[in-house]
Amino acid sequence: MPTDPHLLDDLEWRGLVAHSTDRDALREVLTAGSVRFYVGFDPTAPSLHMGNLVQIVTAMRLQRAGHTPYVLVGGATGMIGDPKESGERVLHSAETVKDWVERVRRQIEPFLTFEGENAATMVNNLDWTENLSTIDFLRDIGKHFPVNRMLARDVVRSRLEAGISYTEFSYVLLQSMDFLNLYREHGVVLQFGGSDQWGNLTGGVELIRRADGGHAHAFATPLITKADGTKYGKTEGGALWLDPEMMSPYAFYQFWLNQGDAEVGGLLRVFTFLSREEIEALEAEHSEKPFLRAAQRRLAAEVTSLVHGADETRRIEEASAALFGGEPLGDVDAGVLVHALETARPLVAGAAGKTLTDLFVESGLVQSRSEARRAFAEGGAYLNNERVDDPDYVPTDADFLGGRVLVLRRGKKNFAGVSPGQPAP
Structure with a gap:
């Protein structure tokens, strides 16, 4: 399958490249033919959320441009969790993590194509870590990681005074080993993830160079923020979950519909597959007639259709039109009405x-x-x-x-x- 030579330009226009290894080398590898890339998801909850959706959509863009995805669900790394700035993560049982691995796998599968010339492959890092001995891990992986570099990582440095366990401190070794294993076994040469993963991404690139003398590449997507630079907070019902049992499709739709005028253009770029021309036309229309909220309506429709399907989006739009337009409710999907009403107050x-x-x-x-x-x-x-x-x-x-x-x-x-x-x- 031929690859799209304009992919990197499109990713940059959409604001999806916050950091990268050598930009010219990255452009070269993305235009030389179908490249095998990977993106990882740790099962730290029973559902993926808004931040994970950025990575899913980015993987879809790369696959549609002719590249080959390897999607890693972290059955091993999910047992530990990447260190966060606010303190130690709660460790979940092996049974819980195993259940979440399967849930996450099922959530990701509909977004990618697993057949054809550049079919996606799903992998679990527990497969190559479960029987790995401590001695082999320290000899083959640990010896390539200078402690001073590990201490220099932002998240580690911020946690040193309050304390960080060896478990979380060593997480970067596990994720870097994932990249090395996929490089060796499958020829994967590119990894991407969120900007909070940049230290882990470059750790894998460096491990491939040190252990095998190989060349690999990485880029990081930015943290999605509001126009004033602040983070998106949780919704009233909690995080923006992708699982319809944890967040109703109606509430999901409303989240996107209620985005501010300053944010909607950026969200259209990141989360939809509308072309540059379509998005710029929506932005121009919104600038002239913001009261119509055409950009927000299109954003809500596109993202909800992507995650929950076009039929569910149609039912939501019909319920909204009937409720707020004062139309008769007899033919409206009762289930959607229930979800719509529950977003305002309990039944x-x-x-x-x-x-x-x-x-x-x-x-x-x-x-x-x-x-x-x-x-x-x-x-x-x-x-x-x-x-x-x-x-x-x-x-x-x-x-x-x-x-x-x-x-x-x-x-x-x-x-x-x-x-x-x-x-x-």
Whole structure:
């Protein structure tokens, strides 16, 4: 398969190259033919997240440009965890890490092509470390790592005063050994990862040079930050997980839809496969008519479709249009409606025998029964997007959309949901 000679230019335009080994050599290797590269994911949680998505999308770009991916899931390194600045990581059991390895593998597989001329390969570093003796590890790997260089790493230097275990201190040896093994066994000559991994990336390049006299390359993607340079915080529900069981696709979609005007262009570059012309056209339209939020809507649609599929994105957009546009809700996917409502407030459980006044108060849409009655009298109370004027109406089974949820609304944008289940004891 021919390779794309403009790949590095595109990566740089998208802001995806924060650091690299020799830039000219990197350009040469990326244009000389299909290069075998690898990117690693440590299973430190049961799901991948926004930061991992940067690496997944970058791997997709390289594969689409004609290069061959090796995706490493760290069954061994996941037992330790890369050192972080805030303190020692919690060590998880072997059973937990094994389960997370499989979860991460299943999450990554749909993003890459595992058949054809430059098919991806999935590997687990536990395969070459599980039976490695300590003596062999120290002789064959450890001897190539001067301690003064290891101490000079930013994360190690920042942890020296508070303390860092030998376990985390030696993590760089394990990740560097991964690169050496893939270089020897599979001809992998390029690794990339996040900028917080730069010391580990260059450690692998240096190990290949010292141990085998070989030449390898690396680049690091930047930490994705807001326009003011601050990090993206967690969402109200936690991290931006890719697993739909840990973060609903609706909440995922809303995260991207709610990005600021200053951030949306950069996020379109990093996380979508829109062309430069398409992105610049969106930015121009957004500059002229920011109130339309066309760039944010396209960003949310593209990234949600990538992670959760086009059909799920369509259901989300239909639910959003119906909820916020005041359209009838009878034909909207009830499951998506539940997720949409849960992003605002927890569903009220148990509606049997309760009036709409009761439910408006329990849901938090109003603070008192008298306030609820005022809302009904003033025409500001809705059930399933239809105005209701009887505060004593008791919903029936037929009112539950899809048998799952009642949608209560006060005014234009204050929503709450009610499930038919029994309230918690």
